[in-house]
Amino acid sequence: MDAIGVFRSRWALRHMLTAVLLTTSSGAFADAPPPPPPPPGSASLPSDFVLPQAVYNPPPRYPTGSADAQEAGTVVVALKVDAEGSITGVTLDRSSGFPKLDAAAKEAAASWRFTPALDGGKPVRSMVRVPVTFVAE
Numbered sequence: 001m002d003a004i005g006v007f008r009s010r011w012a013l014r015h016m017l018t019a020v021l022l023t024t025s026s027g028a029f030a031d032a033p034p035p036p037p038p039p040p041g042s043a044s045l046p047s048d049f050v051l052p053q054a055v056y057n058p059p060p061r062y063p064t065g066s067a068d069a070q071e072a073g074t075v076v077v078a079l080k081v082d083a084e085g086s087i088t089g090v091t092l093d094r095s096s097g098f099p100k101l102d103a104a105a106k107e108a109a110a111s112w113r114f115t116p117a118l119d120g121g122k123p124v125r126s127m128v129r130v131p132v133t134f135v136a137e
Helices: 003-017 097-110
Strands: 019-024 030-031 051-054 073-080 088-092 113-114 118-120 122-124 127-133
Touching: 073 097, 088 097, 097 127
Parallel strands: none
Antiparallel strands: 019 030, 019 127, 051 113, 073 088, 073 127, 118 122
16 A cells, blocks of 8 residues: 555544534534543533534545655644534644645645534534644655
8 A cells, every 4th residue: 555545544544533523502522532521510512412423524635745754743623514514614723733734634624524513403503623644654
């Protein structure tokens, strides 16, 4: 398998395992794995809240020259997901330290699609934080 194939395989696995959600409908924050119980008096997700799920998320292209330069790292993008599952905004939440990798992650994320978050069975807007890991090999 070539370097791009290895990158795509590792990226897809890490992407699926580490997506993080920040909802805008209730103002609460939750991780993909079950979070610890919230401290008394803090906000939590309602029991009938369903997190958005990625339905189309091709990996970003590895920028020209970045792999040769051994540029690698994790970019965290924050995505605004509307009530139809479309991406309405992409911002850089955490940089990889390499502008080309950051830009490639933001560009790819702009085309992704999700099922919308559901609150009481009703589609709602949400914000998803997604780490994108680039591995130079």
